Amino acid sequence: MSIGILGTGIYLPDRVIDNCLVARWTGKPESWIEARTGIVERRYAVDGTTTSDLAHRAVDDLLDRVPGALTGLTAIVLATSTPDQPQPATAALLQDRLGIPAVPAFDLNSVCAGFLFALTVGAALGSTGAGTGRVLVVGADIYSTIMDRKDPTTVTLFGDGAGAVLLGPVPDGFGLHAQRLVTHGQLRDLVEVSAGGTRQPLDHVARDQGLHLFRMQGHAVRRYVLDVLPDLVHGVLGEAGMSLDSIDRVILHQANPRLLEALAADLGIDIDRVTLTAPRFGNTGAASVPITLRAADQAKPLQRGERILFAAVGGGMSAGAAVLTWY
Numbered sequence: 617m618s619i620g621i622l623g624t625g626i627y628l629p630d631r632v633i634d635n636c637l638v639a640r641w642t643g644k645p646e647s648w649i650e651a652r653t654g655i656v657e658r659r660y661a662v663d664g665t666t667t668s669d670l671a672h673r674a675v676d677d678l679l680d681r682v683p684g685a686l687t688g689l690t691a692i693v694l695a696t697s698t699p700d701q702p703q704p705a706t707a708a709l710l711q712d713r714l715g716i717p718a719v720p721a722f723d724l725n726s727v728c729a730g731f732l733f734a735l736t737v738g739a740a741l742g743s744t745g746a747g748t749g750r751v752l753v754v755g756a757d758i759y760s761t762i763m764d765r766k767d768p769t770t771v772t773l774f775g776d777g778a779g780a781v782l783l784g785p786v787p788d789g790f791g792l793h794a795q796r797l798v799t800h801g802q803l804r805d806l807v808e809v810s811a812g813g814t815r816q817p818l819d820h821v822a823r824d825q826g827l828h829l830f831r832m833q834g835h836a837v838r839r840y841v842l843d844v845l846p847d848l849v850h851g852v853l854g855e856a857g858m859s860l861d862s863i864d865r866v867i868l869h870q871a872n873p874r875l876l877e878a879l880a881a882d883l884g885i886d887i888d889r890v891t892l893t894a895p896r897f898g899n900t901g902a903a904s905v906p907i908t909l910r911a912a913d914q915a916k917p918l919q920r921g922e923r924i925l926f927a928a929v930g931g932g933m934s935a936g937a938a939v940l941t942w943y
Contacts, residue, residue: 617742617743617745617749617785618743618785618786618787618788618789618790618791618792619738619739619742619743619749619751619783619784619785619786619791619792620783620784620785620786620790620791620792620940620941620942620943621781621782621783621791621909621940621942621943622682622685622750622781622782622783622784622786622943623678623681623682623685623781623782624678624681624779624780624781624782624906624909624910624913625674625675625676625677625678625679625680625681625779625780625781625910626674626677626777626778626779626780626903626906626907626910627670627671627673627674627676627677627777627778627779628659628776628777628897628900628907629659629660629661629662629665629670629776629777630659631659631660631661631662632657632658632659633657633658633659633660633760633775634656634657635649635650635655635656635657635772638771638772641765641766641771642765642766642767642768642771642772643766643768644768644772649768649772652772652874653772653773653872653873653874653894654872654873654874654877654892654894654895655772655773655872655873655894655895655898655899656895656896657895657896657897657898658773658774658775658776658897658898658899659775659776659777659897659898659900660760660775660776661758661760661776665758665776666700666706666709666758667696667698667699667700667706667756667757667758667778668700668706668709668710668713668756670756670757670758670776670777670778670903671694671696671706671710671754671756671778671780672710672713672714673778674754674756674778674779674780674903674906675710675714675752675754675780677780678780678781678782682782685750685752685782686714686716686750686752686782687748687750688747688748688750689716689719689747689748689750689751689752690719690741690742690746690747690748690749690750690751691719691720691721691738691741691742691751691752692707692710692711692716692719692720692721692722692751692752692754693707693721693722693724693734693737693738693741693751693752693753693754694706694707694710694721694722694723694724694734694753694754694755694756695723695724695725695726695730695731695733695734695753695754695755695756695902696723696725696730696755696756696757696901696902697725697726697727697728697730697757697809697901697902697930697931698756698757698758698759698761698762698901699723699725702812705721705722705723706723706756707721707722707723707754708721708722710754720741724737726797726799726902726930726931726932726934726936727807727901727902727930727931727932727934728807728869728871728899728901728902728904728928728929728930728931729797729869729902729928729929729930729932729934729935729936730755730901730902730930731753731755731779731869731902731903731904731905731906731928732795732797732905732926732927732928732936732937732938733797733934733936734753734754734755734902735753735781735783735792735795735926735938736795736797736936736938738751738752738753738783739751739783739791739792739795742783742784742785748784748785749783749784749785750782750783750784751782751783751784752780752781752782752783753780753781753782753783754778754779754780754781755778755779755780755901755902755903755904755905755906756777756778756779756902756903757776757777757778757900757901757902757903758776759774759775759776759830759899759900759901760774760775760776762809762828762829762830763829763830764826764829764830764831767829767831769832769834770830770831770832773871773872773898773899774830774898774899774900774901775897775898775899775900776900777897777900777901777903777904777907778900778903778907779900779903779904779905779906779907779909779910780906781906781909786943787943789941790920790921790941790942790943791940791941791943792938792939792940793855793856793857793858793939793940793941794852794853794855794856794938794939795852795936795937795938795939796848796851796852796855796936796937796938797934797935797936798844798848798934798935798936799932799933799934799935800840800844800932800933800934801932803836803840803932803933804931804932804933805833806832806833806836806837806840806931806933807830807831807832807833807837807930807931807932807933808830808831808931809827809828809829809830809831810822810827810828810831811823811827811828812828837871837929837933838875838878840929840933840935841871841875841879841929841935842878842879842882844929844933844935845879845927845929845935845937846879846882846883848927848935848936848937849883849925849927849937851937852925852937852938852939853925853939855939856939858923858939860883860884860885860925862923863889863923863924863925863939864922864923864924865889865891865912865918865922865923865924865925866880866885866889866890866891866924866925866927867891867905867908867909867912867924867925867926867927868890868891868905868908868926868927868928869899869904869905869927869928869929869930870892870893870894870897870898870899870900870904870907870908871894871899871929872894872899873892873894873895876890876892876894891908891909891911891912891915892908893907893908893911901930902930904928905926905928909924909926918942919942920942920943921941921942922941922942923939923940923941923942924939924940924941924942925937925938925939926938926939926940
């Protein structure tokens with residue numbers, strides 16, 4: 617049984633954080649921020665908003681587009697690295713709010729690559745033959761809560777958002793053809809929030825040192841993306857029996873537009889073939905791939921038979937790529 621994407625939903629907070637405000641936080645000129653990142657603005661949730669709030673709004677949007685989408689749901693997989701609380705899973709909170717009883721609902725954390733990891737897991741659950749094969753996959757993050765607003769390496773890039781897709785059975789020849797995932801744990805310190813777990817308790821010492829905030833080694837992350845992702849993309853295309861020339865849409869994790877330009881050049885893809893949402897929304901973590909997929913559909917409606925390449929990199933360090941034919 618083939619599994620494909622049957623519908624999408626997104627949510628982006630209304631509060632716009634422009635480069636003028638970020639410049640005041642960081643002391644960097646607006647021109648420097650845009651030139652370095654390609655990002656003009658990003659969205660922040662209002663204080664008190666939870667990740668499950670954003671996820672719920674994205675699912676509501678999905679339901680507006682696909683009424684009855686959650687009928688007979690087999691599972692809920694939620695990708696996030698900014699959960700509502702350490703436990704239980706944010707997916708369980710979302711499940712309760714949606715009123716969906718007695719299905720597996722769990723979180724998956726591969727940071728910004730999380731959505732592709734969740735998509736792969738969701739497709740596997742859907743293809744087991746149990747139930748309807750319908751699986752709700754959500755990516756949601758509120759990075760504004762873990763930003764050091766004085767750190768231009770991070771606060772210039774990240775925003776908040778959520779995206780949801782409904783997976784389900786599609787005719788043979790459509791849906792997901794191949795997926796590849798990889799993690800290089802020896803590079804785990806390139807992207808991290810150090811405090812808040814058993815390794816480093818979130819105490820007053822950790823807070824004083826800023827260990828509860830997001831840190832990233834930007835140059836090393838860039839090298840990782842350009843070293844790892846092209847091989848992963850070519851590998852998944854080969855497994856699917858496709859080439860880059862046969863791909864109609866390229867949906868990449870929106871790390872930042874400047875990095876995506878360099879990646880497109882390495883892959884030999886015209887940047888015009890790459891949908892960009894980061895200039896308006898920033899890097900929305902696990903939400904960026906579904907948000908960008910929806911933006912691509914809004915700009916030019918997806919047509920049956922179009923081939924889509926997905927690729928993403930996140931902390932861990934982790935990376936993923938997938939190829940799908942739209943139904």
